Amino acid sequence: MGRSESVPSGQTGDRPSVPEQRSGDAPYLRVNDLRVRFNTEDGVVRAVDGVSFTVERGRTLGIVGESGSGKSVTSLAILGLHNAKRASIGGEIFVGGRQLVGLPEEEVRRLRGRDMAMIFQDPLSALHPYFTVGRQIAEAYRVHHPRAGKREARQRAVDMLGRVGIPQPARRFDQYPHEFSGGMRQRAMIAMALVNDPDLLIADEPTTALDVTVQAQILDLLADLQAEFHSAIILITHDLGVVSQVADDVLVMYGGRAVERGSVEQVLRRPQHPYTWGLLSSVPSLHGDADAELVPIRGNPPSLINLPSGCSFHPRCRYADRNGDRSRSEVPELRPAGEEGHLVSCHLAAEERTRLYREEIAHVGVAR
Amino acid sequence: MSEVGTPSAEAEPLLRVRGLAKHFPVRTGLRSRGVVRAVDGLDFDVRPGETVGLVGESGCGKTTTGRMLVRLLEPSAGTIEFDGRDITHAGRRELRPLRQDLQIIFQDPYASLNPRHTVGRIIAMPLQVNGVEPAGGVKARVQELLEVVGLNPEHYNRYPHEFSGGQRQRIGIARALALRPKLIVADEPVSALDVSIQAQVVNLLRELQRDLGLAFVFIAHDLAVVRHFCQRVAVMYLGKIVEIGDRADIYERPQHPYTRALLSAIPDVTKLGPAGRIRLTGDVPTPLDPPSGCRFRTRCWKAREICATEEPALVSRDGGGQATACHFPESGPVAGESGGTAGAAVEEVSK
Numbered sequence: 210m211g212r213s214e215s216v217p218s219g220q221t222g223d224r225p226s227v228p229e230q231r232s233g234d235a236p237y238l239r240v241n242d243l244r245v246r247f248n249t250e251d252g253v254v255r256a257v258d259g260v261s262f263t264v265e266r267g268r269t270l271g272i273v274g275e276s277g278s279g280k281s282v283t284s285l286a287i288l289g290l291h292n293a294k295r296a297s298i299g300g301e302i303f304v305g306g307r308q309l310v311g312l313p314e315e316e317v318r319r320l321r322g323r324d325m326a327m328i329f330q331d332p333l334s335a336l337h338p339y340f341t342v343g344r345q346i347a348e349a350y351r352v353h354h355p356r357a358g359k360r361e362a363r364q365r366a367v368d369m370l371g372r373v374g375i376p377q378p379a380r381r382f383d384q385y386p387h388e389f390s391g392g393m394r395q396r397a398m399i400a401m402a403l404v405n406d407p408d409l410l411i412a413d414e415p416t417t418a419l420d421v422t423v424q425a426q427i428l429d430l431l432a433d434l435q436a437e438f439h440s441a442i443i444l445i446t447h448d449l450g451v452v453s454q455v456a457d458d459v460l461v462m463y464g465g466r467a468v469e470r471g472s473v474e475q476v477l478r479r480p481q482h483p484y485t486w487g488l489l490s491s492v493p494s495l496h497g498d499a500d501a502e503l504v505p506i507r508g509n510p511p512s513l514i515n516l517p518s519g520c521s522f523h524p525r526c527r528y529a530d531r532n533g534d535r536s537r538s539e540v541p542e543l544r545p546a547g548e549e550g551h552l553v554s555c556h557l558a559a560e561e562r563t564r565l566y567r568e569e570i571a572h573v574g575v576a577r
Numbered sequence: 578m579s580e581v582g583t584p585s586a587e588a589e590p591l592l593r594v595r596g597l598a599k600h601f602p603v604r605t606g607l608r609s610r611g612v613v614r615a616v617d618g619l620d621f622d623v624r625p626g627e628t629v630g631l632v633g634e635s636g637c638g639k640t641t642t643g644r645m646l647v648r649l650l651e652p653s654a655g656t657i658e659f660d661g662r663d664i665t666h667a668g669r670r671e672l673r674p675l676r677q678d679l680q681i682i683f684q685d686p687y688a689s690l691n692p693r694h695t696v697g698r699i700i701a702m703p704l705q706v707n708g709v710e711p712a713g714g715v716k717a718r719v720q721e722l723l724e725v726v727g728l729n730p731e732h733y734n735r736y737p738h739e740f741s742g743g744q745r746q747r748i749g750i751a752r753a754l755a756l757r758p759k760l761i762v763a764d765e766p767v768s769a770l771d772v773s774i775q776a777q778v779v780n781l782l783r784e785l786q787r788d789l790g791l792a793f794v795f796i797a798h799d800l801a802v803v804r805h806f807c808q809r810v811a812v813m814y815l816g817k818i819v820e821i822g823d824r825a826d827i828y829e830r831p832q833h834p835y836t837r838a839l840l841s842a843i844p845d846v847t848k849l850g851p852a853g854r855i856r857l858t859g860d861v862p863t864p865l866d867p868p869s870g871c872r873f874r875t876r877c878w879k880a881r882e883i884c885a886t887e888e889p890a891l892v893s894r895d896g897g898g899q900a901t902a903c904h905f906p907e908s909g910p911v912a913g914e915s916g917g918t919a920g921a922a923v924e925e926v927s928k
């Protein structure tokens with residue numbers, strides 16, 4: 210897929226391939242140089258621009274990044290849920306060894322819901338308003354278990370509702386989505402996603418609508434199911450607290466690109482990218498001065514139609530001037546950041562990043 | 578008990594809520610199966626310019642409360658006074674002069690924006706419906722609002738589906754701000770936002786609150802955000818307020834066991850892996866059939882016999898602004914840096 214001519218030099222499509230994460234089992238999911246574009250009236254939206262990552266069975270990858278950074282578009286691409294007429298998808302997506310990009314829609318549909326399932330960000334759009342919640346879960350089961358009877362499917366759905374913590378599941382089975390609270394709808398959707406024990410589960414902000422005690426239960430539930438079925442999980446969230454609790458690995462996205470990747474320990478404890486620093490300083494803390502202003506990243510997310518040249522974070526980065534003109538002119542590659550498995554895309558030298566983090570960031574917000 | 582949770586009220590409350598309840602009938606076909614007691618008797622005040630947080634478990638009735646306050650839902654019982662006027666059952670016409678002063682930001686950024694309208698039209702709607710002509714024109718005002726909430730003014734002619742979840746929520750905030758209201762009921766206004774924009778919006782809402790003297794009923798499940806935004810906090814459980822008090826009371830010396838469980842369950846970025854939290858076990862009860870006595874007793878590690886027979890009243894222990902509905906309130910801070918109290922409670926729970 211060629212790039213438009215107007216792209217400044219340095220922003221070439223042929224990014225060097227990114228080093229593999231860890232040895233061991235072949236990863237269940239392997240995404241390589243994924244690109245998703247939308248043609249809109251205003252121009253081409255580069256929603257995802259060369260993102261690579263892997264998720265092994267039994268592991269959880271947390272994807273974090275600002276609103277509009279391409280997290281949902283990435284997961285919809287994995288599930289083959291983009292409208293082929295409006296979105297163009299490039300790169301490779303291997304699920305259980307099968308390349309999904311370019312696979313006929315019918316085959317992707319067969320994998321979806323059985324091998325891989327998704328918990329959506331907005332439960333209302335995933336649950337049909339005219340059918341009872343229970344029936345929708347039972348149907349999701351029967352689609353992939355054609356021999357299952359009505360009664361078995363109903364029992365399975367009631368079990369799942371109970372497992373995600375919905376009280377009186379048999380009674381709630383017959384209710385409609387509008388009779389559920391926001392959080393209960395979310396739990397119902399989790400029940401629907403899990404009803405076929407998928408190998409790959411993509412959870413897009415699964416606990417955003419939930420209060421913390423239920424959130425803790427849901428995260429426990431996901432962890433239990435993962436231990437039981439050894440599934441690979443992608444957890445998309447903007448809650449770094451949730452990431453710190455459940456993720457093994459973290460991918461930080463900015464403007465459709467991966468800017469940092471590594472173990473949860475590396476990314477949250479020894480973050481290397483100025484954008485990751487900004488995220489950590491923005492989190493309101495539970496300790497300390499409640500009246501202190503929060504410290505957001507200055508400026509706004511970039512336009513994905515006209516990404517800033519060079520490092521697309523440069524208009525918001527406090528350190529953009531420290532590399533001569535490089536931050537403005539050259540796209541930084543995702544490169545080893547020092548420790549094994551830790552990758553970062555920033556022109557700052559490793560020693561300088563470490564020093565800046567220690568001296569200027571580590572004491573702000575929760576980064577403390 | 579009318580002064581409950583109202584610390585040394587000097588100013589007349591802007592909003593005064595007494596005994597507010599909403600019961601939804603539940604039926605299958607024609608057969609009635611009783612009622613959902615979604616909200617079951619709330620008392621609280623909001624003074625001008627004050628920010629009151631409403632927190633609590635999913636399904637405890639926060640959204641239902643919020644929708645009653647702005648009269649999108651008809652209360653089953655109780656009263657709502659706004660600016661000295663009883664609006665509990667006010668009709669459209671009576672509400673009209675108040676509409677400008679009372680706005681809501683919705684929980685669900687997807688369902689609350691008309692997909693067929695441009696963003697410009699959506700934000701301009703409250704101005705047009707109320708016949709407000711801003712100096713400089715509607716478009717300029719809308720573009721200013723877009724900027725205020727951190728969106729690009731060039732997005733004026735775009736449609737909601739072209740925005741990400743977080744971007745859509747900011748459109749809803751801009752719409753609520755259009756009329757410069759006195760009270761905004763904000764239902765999870767920043768839950769869908771990533772941390773950086775959330776920090777910007779919280780700073781923004783705080784600034785608006787200070788500069789324009791806006792009062793807020795702020796519904797949220799993120800207790801760290803509530804701590805940064807709200808002066809007072811009401812903790813709800815299954816349709817009732819179980820504890821209300823100033824921010825420092827709730828966060829530093831919560832008395833209700835549920836408040837303490839809630840605080841201990843907050844995922845803390847400063848700790849990796851599941852932290853020492855109070856794990857609630859026991860059945861999550863349903864508002865169709867709430868437990869007798871104290872509604873929290875099915876999950877409370879301190880429950881005794883009296884908890885099943887006698888409903889604890891929401892009362893202040895020390896005559897101050899902190900009121901708690903519990904027969905055996907706790908004292909002191911929840912797990913400080915050392916994690917002592919929460920750890921002890923975990924042991925108690927597992928016994």
Ligand SMILES: Nc1ncnc2c1ncn2[C@@H]1O[C@H](COP(=O)(O)OP(=O)(O)OP(=O)(O)O)[C@@H](O)[C@H]1O
Nearest residue numbers: 247256276277278279280281282739740741742743
């Ligand atoms: N169908 C579409 N047509 C045009 N642009 C789109 C479409 N879907 C998504 N986009 C754009 O792609 C970008 C990435 O969107 P995406 O939904 O992946 O963001 P996100 O990271 O999930 O954000 P959030 O945290 O707000 O959910 C956004 O700028 C969005 O406006």
Ligand SMILES: Nc1ncnc2c1ncn2[C@@H]1O[C@H](COP(=O)(O)OP(=O)(O)OP(=O)(O)O)[C@@H](O)[C@H]1O
Nearest residue numbers: 388389390391392601615635636637638639640641
């Ligand atoms: N129209 C309705 N008919 C029947 N029951 C309803 C209706 N709307 C809400 N409920 C019930 O009322 C209770 C309170 O719901 P509400 O949406 O107010 O909860 P909430 O505190 O906002 O929860 P969340 O944090 O999940 O948004 C829930 O048990 C819900 O199922």
Ligand code: SF4
Nearest residue numbers: 520523526536555556
């Ligand atoms: S490359 Fe330059 S602009 Fe980008 S994050 Fe690093 S220092 Fe900042």
Ligand code: SF4
Nearest residue numbers: 871874877884903904
């Ligand atoms: S009244 Fe009893 S059951 Fe209820 S919170 Fe207090 S101790 Fe627990």
Ligand SMILES: [Mg+2]
Nearest residue numbers: 280281330742
């Ligand atoms: Mg998203």
Ligand SMILES: [Mg+2]
Nearest residue numbers: 391639640684
């Ligand atoms: Mg709600």
